[in-house]
Every structure is written in structure tokens, then in C-alpha cells.
Amino acid sequence: MLKAIETSYKGYRFRSRLEARWALFFDTVRIPWVYEPEGYELPSGRGYLPDFCLPSIGNTLVDVKPLPEDFNGEPHFSEGTKEAQFSEVCWQNGSTQAYALIFGEPGPVEPGGKMSSYVVHAGDYPYYFCVCPWCCRVGLEFDGRGARVCGYQQHHKTEEEAFAALRTTPYRDVRRVDDKCYSFNDPMLLDAFSVVRAHRFGT
Ligand SMILES: [Zn+2]
Numbered sequence: 001m002l003k004a005i006e007t008s009y010k011g012y013r014f015r016s017r018l019e020a021r022w023a024l025f026f027d028t029v030r031i032p033w034v035y036e037p038e039g040y041e042l043p044s045g046r047g048y049l050p051d052f053c054l055p056s057i058g059n060t061l062v063d064v065k066p067l068p069e070d071f072n073g074e075p076h077f078s079e080g081t082k083e084a085q086f087s088e089v090c091w092q093n094g095s096t097q098a099y100a101l102i103f104g105e106p107g108p109v110e111p112g113g114k115m116s117s118y119v120v121h122a123g124d125y126p127y128y129f130c131v132c133p134w135c136c137r138v139g140l141e142f143d144g145r146g147a148r149v150c151g152y153q154q155h156h157k158t159e160e161e162a163f164a165a166l167r168t169t170p171y172r173d174v175r176r177v178d179d180k181c182y183s184f185n186d187p188m189l190l191d192a193f194s195v196v197r198a199h200r201f202g203t
Contacts, residue, residue, distance in 0.1 A: 057098075077103070101119065
């Protein structure tokens with residue numbers, strides 16, 4: 001495996017350029033982040049230190065990994081790794097700790113196309129960064145369902161009002177506002193991905 005290049009960003013020394021690039025993505029879309037907040041002891045006795053905590057996304061702990069070398073378009077993660085052990089602890093019944101594994105570089109979702117990244121959350125897939133259609137807050141939701149980021153009730157009294165307030169793009173085909181409103185391809189996110197991918201880090 002190639003050795004990761006330590007990368008400085010905002011006064012932090014990230015263990016890899018990939019981690020720094022995700023930190024830049026979080027900043028670009030205004031998701032607050034804490035780097036390596038706290039270590040945990042796994043049932044096996046090994047220590048584990050997640051890369052990020054995202055306080056505005058339900059204190060989700062996040063670990064960032066390169067795309068698996070055998071990646072064939074089918075999202076998965078390897079059993080037996082520390083991440084797999086930690087995910088079992090988080091995803092078992094009764095745990096309220098949200099934990100997401102992000103594989104690959106920040107980039108747009110291209111259904112049917114080559115994926116630059118994927119997110120496994122609570123053992124479930126696919127999760128995408130997406131946008132609340134009403135206030136533009138960015139969240140991480142199953143299938144990129146923007147309506148789940150805040151819920152229309154946070155912004156409007158009735159479904160009719162919420163529906164009328166939808167911005168045009170990317171919600172042209174939306175008929176209901178109670179759950180879906182897919183927004184992983186919101187222009188704001190696409191712009192952020194372009195900025196983040198073009199960024200050149202020093203070392
Ligand atoms: Zn909102």
C-alpha cells in the first residue's frame with residue numbers, strides 16, 4: 001500500500017491528503033468538524049481513533065479511507081479491520097452513536113457511473129451529502145434525501161407551503177416534500193466538489 005502524505009491544513013497535521021481534502025470539503029459546505037476528537041477501546045482491546053466528529057450531523061463520527069484496491073463499483077468494507085470492529089459496536093442494537101465510513105475522494109454522485117467515493121452508515125448504503133431544500137444546510141442522509149436534513153416542518157407550517165417554496169433546481173420532479181427531495185446533485189455541492197478537487201495542498 002502507498003504511504004499516505006501528511007498534509008497541513010488550518011494548523012492541523014492530517015495523516016493523509018485525503019483527510020485534509022475532506023476537512024476542506026466540510027469547510028466549503030459549512031459543516032463544522034473536529035479532528036480526531038477521542039479514542040476508543042475496541043472489544044478486542046485494540047485502540048481506535050476516528051478521524052472526525054461532525055457535531056451538526058448528530059455528532060456523527062467519521063473515518064475516511066481510500067477506495068478499496070479491489071473496488072469494483074460495489075460498496076463494501078473489509079471485515080476484521082478496526083473500522084469494522086468499531087462499526088459493529090456503533091451499529092449494534094441500542095447504540096445511539098452515529099458512525100460513517102467514507103471511502104474515496106470528495107466528488108459528485110454519478111449514478112451508474114464511476115464513483116469517486118461512497119459512504120457506509122450504520123451498515124447501510126448509500127448515504128450521500130445532500131442539502132435541505134429550504135435553508136441549504138448540508139446533511140448526510142440515506143439516498144441523499146434532502147427533505148430529511150431538517151424536515152419541512154422546521155421551515156413551513158404545511159406541506160403545501162413547503163412545496164411552493166422549493167427552489168427549482170434540482171427539485172423539478174419533486175411531487176412530495178415529506179421525505180425525499182433528492183439533493184446530492186445540488187449545484188452548491190457540485191461547486192464545492194470542484195473547489196475541493198482543484199485545491200493544491202502544501203505539505
Ligand atoms: Zn433546513
